[in-house]
Amino acid sequence: MxxxxxxxxxxxxxxxxxxxxxxxxxxxxxxxxxxxxxxxxxxxxxxxxxxxxxxxxxxxxxxxxxxxxxxxxxxxxxxxxxxxxxxxxxxxxxxxxxxxxxxxxxxxxxxxxxxxxxxxxxxxxxxxxxxxxxxxxxxxxxxxxxxxxxxxxxxxxxxxxxxxxxxxxxxxxxxxxxxxxxxxxxxxxxxxxxxxxxxxxxxxxxxxxxxxxxxxxxxxxxxxxxxxxxxxxxxxxxxxxxxxxxxxxxxxxxxxxxxxxxPTVVDVTHAIQAQTDEFAFVRPFQGLERIATAGTLLALDGKQAIHTPYDDCVLVMPTRSARRGQTTVRLGRVL
Ligand SMILES: [Zn+2]
Missing domain, CATH: 3.40.630.10 (Zn peptidases)
Incomplete structure (x- = not known):
């Protein structure tokens, strides 16, 4: 998994x-x-x-x-x-x-x-x-x-x-x-x-x-x-x-x-903004999932693939439907 x-x-x-x-x-x-x-x-x-x-x-x-x-x-x-x-x-x-x-x-x-x-x-x-x-x-x-x-x-x-x-x-x-x-x-x-x-x-x-x-x-x-x-x-x-x-x-x-x-503290390193109106996650993330491996595919923004930038990356507040210019998800590390 x-x-x-x-x-x-x-x-x-x-x-x-x-x-x-x-x-x-x-x-x-x-x-x-x-x-x-x-x-x-x-x-x-x-x-x-x-x-x-x-x-x-x-x-x-x-x-x-x-x-x-x-x-x-x-x-x-x-x-x-x-x-x-x-x-x-x-x-x-x-x-x-x-x-x-x-x-x-x-x-x-x-x-x-x-x-x-x-x-x-x-x-x-x-x-x-x-x-x-x-x-x-x-x-x-x-x-x-x-x-x-x-x-x-x-x-x-x-x-x-x-x-x-x-x-x-x-x-x-x-x-x-x-x-x-x-x-x-x-x-x-x-x-x-x-x-x-x-x-x-x-x-x-x-x-x-x-x-x-x-x-x-x-x-x-x-x-x-x-x-x-x-x-x-x-x-x-x-x-x-x-x-x-x-x-x-x-x-x-x-x-x-x-x-x-x-509590657990997460330091956000990236805020992913949609560049197109076709931003879509590859699965229905709910937030606070930890993705073990760097380079895991998270979403497609039009034709552009969005991957996790490092191991043990935590997803914060993914949106259900994002339009161009909106924050779609933040990525962070547990401190
Ligand atoms: Zn609110």
Whole structure:
């Protein structure tokens, strides 16, 4: 066998209903002047912690977790929480009023490629068009002031959950301490635009704050909802803004161990971009497969063959259907 799976077995034995988008109307008002953004302050001083859900409108897991946090009335004991449902327009299929349409990843532009010029005050320069651009401009002052940020996502493929920490050393350290998900992936982001976790506030020389992106599982998988909730509890626990007794209670409710095992860290060396609209993998990879031998054929991009560049190459987040210019898969080494 040329490749094997490093992650845990996938999927429950008994079928569960797919993860659905929660009804978010109760959260629309917010309390920050920006719809769907909530802020709460603890009695004691502490860090500003931001949690972002629905950066992509078709990824319900983060919305499930934030909805639960808000409905339970949980509050920080120290510091500040900013809780943002980012692309609610896309989540409602472009129809915020009347019956919702099918959730979309985005309406005009991928919101997680628009953070290059986003500033904490005022709209990003040269970025004033499109619904996602406008939303990024509204969110930037509220979340680009965070000391710690968790961006909750899910994936097209049924890959085990993983945390993306970008190239920030403090992001990697946080993801390793979090240890849930059990995979940490250090990568460069995308050629077609900057992610929130790659914003200069969180990444690069002099970055003063820390951000990680949690990929909780496949979009509609119930496990993704469970991962987002568990990951959120652990993140708030690490930030020391949620008291230890509440953390113990919340983890106890879901039978989660207090201390997860040490995660596996993958250093991404290559991001493969489709050069044609005919990019196709030679088999249905799910992500986190380790390919033993260098030179193994992975995909055909039009007539060009894509091979693994070295032994024990790990595939990260292969896409199901890629168009020209999109990232199709990242390749990395276990550290
Ligand atoms: Zn996403």
């Amino acid at each position: 040329m490749w094997d799976r490093l992650g845990p077995p996938l999927g429950p034995a008994t079928p569960q209903p797919p993860l659905a988008m929660p009804d978010l109307r109760a959260h629309r008002a917010g309390n920050t002047g920006v719809p769907y953004v909530w802020r709460f302050e603890g009695k004691a001083e502490g860090p500003h912690v931001a949690v972002v859900a629905l950066m992509h409108g078709n990824e319900p897991c983060g919305a499930v977790a934030l909805d639960r946090l808000l409905r339970r009335g949980l509050r920080p004991t120290r510091g500040t929480w900013t809780l943002a449902f980012a692309n609610t327009d896309a989540a409602a299929g472009g129809r915020l009023f009347g019956p919702a349409g099918t959730p979309a990843r985005y309406l005009d532009q991928d919101m997680n490629r628009l953070w290059a010029g986003a500033r904490a005050s005022g709209p990003p320069p040269g970025h004033t068009h499109g619904r996602e651009q406008a939303r990024v401009a509204a969110l930037a002052p509220l979340i680009l002031t965070a000391d710690l940020l968790l961006d909750l996502h899910s994936m097209q493929v049924p890959s085990p959950a993983l945390t993306l920490c970008g190239r920030s050393p403090q992001g990697r350290a946080l993801a390793v301490r979090l240890a849930d998900p059990g995979w940490v992936v250090a990568d460069d982001g995308h050629a077609d635009g900057r992610r929130l976790i790659d914003h200069p506030r969180f990444c690069g020389p002099g970055a003063e704050a820390t951000a990680i992106l949690m990929e909780c599982g496949q979009h509609a998988s119930p496990a993704a909802g469970a991962q987002a909730w568990r990951g959120l509890i652990r993140f708030l626990a690490l930030s020391e803004t949620l008291d230890a007794a509440t953390v113990r209670t919340l983890l106890g409710e879901i039978n989660a161990p207090a201390l997860p095992p040490r």
